[in-house]
Amino acid sequence: MNWPSVGVVIPTRNRPELVRRSIEAVRAQRYPGELKIVVVYDQTEPDYLLACAEDVPVLVLTNWRPAGLAGARNTGVLALETELVAFCDDDDRWLPDKLRRQVAALLAEPDAEFATCAIEVEFEGHTTPRLAQRSRVTVEDLARSRMAMLHSSSFLIRREALAEDAVGLVAEDAPGSQNEDWDLLLRAARRTPIVHVDEPLVQVLWGRSSHYAYEYATKISSLRWMMQRHPEISGCRPGAARVYGQLACWSAATGNRSQAWQFSKEAVRANWKEPRTAIALAAMTGAVKVENVLSALHKRGRGI
DSSP: OOOOOEEEEOOOOOOSHHHHHHHHHHTTTOSOOOEEEEEEOOSOOOGGOOOOOOOEEEEEEEEESSSHHHHHHHHHHOOOOOEEEEEOOOOOEEEEEHHHHHHHHHHHHOOOOOOEEEEEEEEEEEEEEOOOOOOOOOOOHHHHHOOOTTTTGGOEEEEGGGGGTOSSOOOOGGGOOSSHHHHHHHHHHHHOOOEEEEEEEEEEEEETSSSSTOHHHHHHHHHHHHHHHHHHTSSSSSHHHHHHHHHHHHHHHHTHHHHHHHHHHHHHOOOTTHHHHHHHHHHHHHSOHHHOOOOOOOOTTEEE
């Protein structure tokens, strides 16, 4: 097989130990083709000592686009000339065969532009695999559910597909750079189904190391942004109920009971079986705290 060149974009901010771990995991890939890494520092001073020209080269850059995760990823993408582009967050690790397995799956589908793989969630000593139970992912699948196992650290994309007249770059107007990964998946799936390798080939670290874990106001803004940007979500009753249920939970977590109640009603209208509504209602009454529910779900590799 003629293995294509792959460029890996690792955005980072204030995680010196974790980013080194992520870089080493990429450099340890059993991939026969050309591989290079671009580490993009966002809103922090870069560590140029990470740069390397041997074996798997590492280029260190400062984010020159809008501050945030989306801008940092796009800085890395635009610095690459490889045939394929992959993303890896600075607190995640690839297993050694991740790239080889994904590239083989992508090349087996000549029209495919985007590939993902399943993940293992690490949270407080617990490790939980998250599988999709499918090998193709469509717009309908992504409208119904965010499909958390399609994590950004599993993204592998043909670089030409990231051009403006195709899928395009990562959305830099996403509030707080949240849900920009779901947005990119939906835009890609509109063009052609996403190829998915349903093996946990990425270890994803959850918990307080996340920059976004408890930014509830930003979560609310980004979900509203998604609903406006993607009519497929509101057009799918279970998918709309899921988002309204999340909005209700995050509103309850901020103490905005009236907003939580409105979103809860919207969730029930779309799908009265939506379980997040019950969590939001319990949080509104003070019976539970959203943070405690999140912690319990994270131990099972799940989220709200």
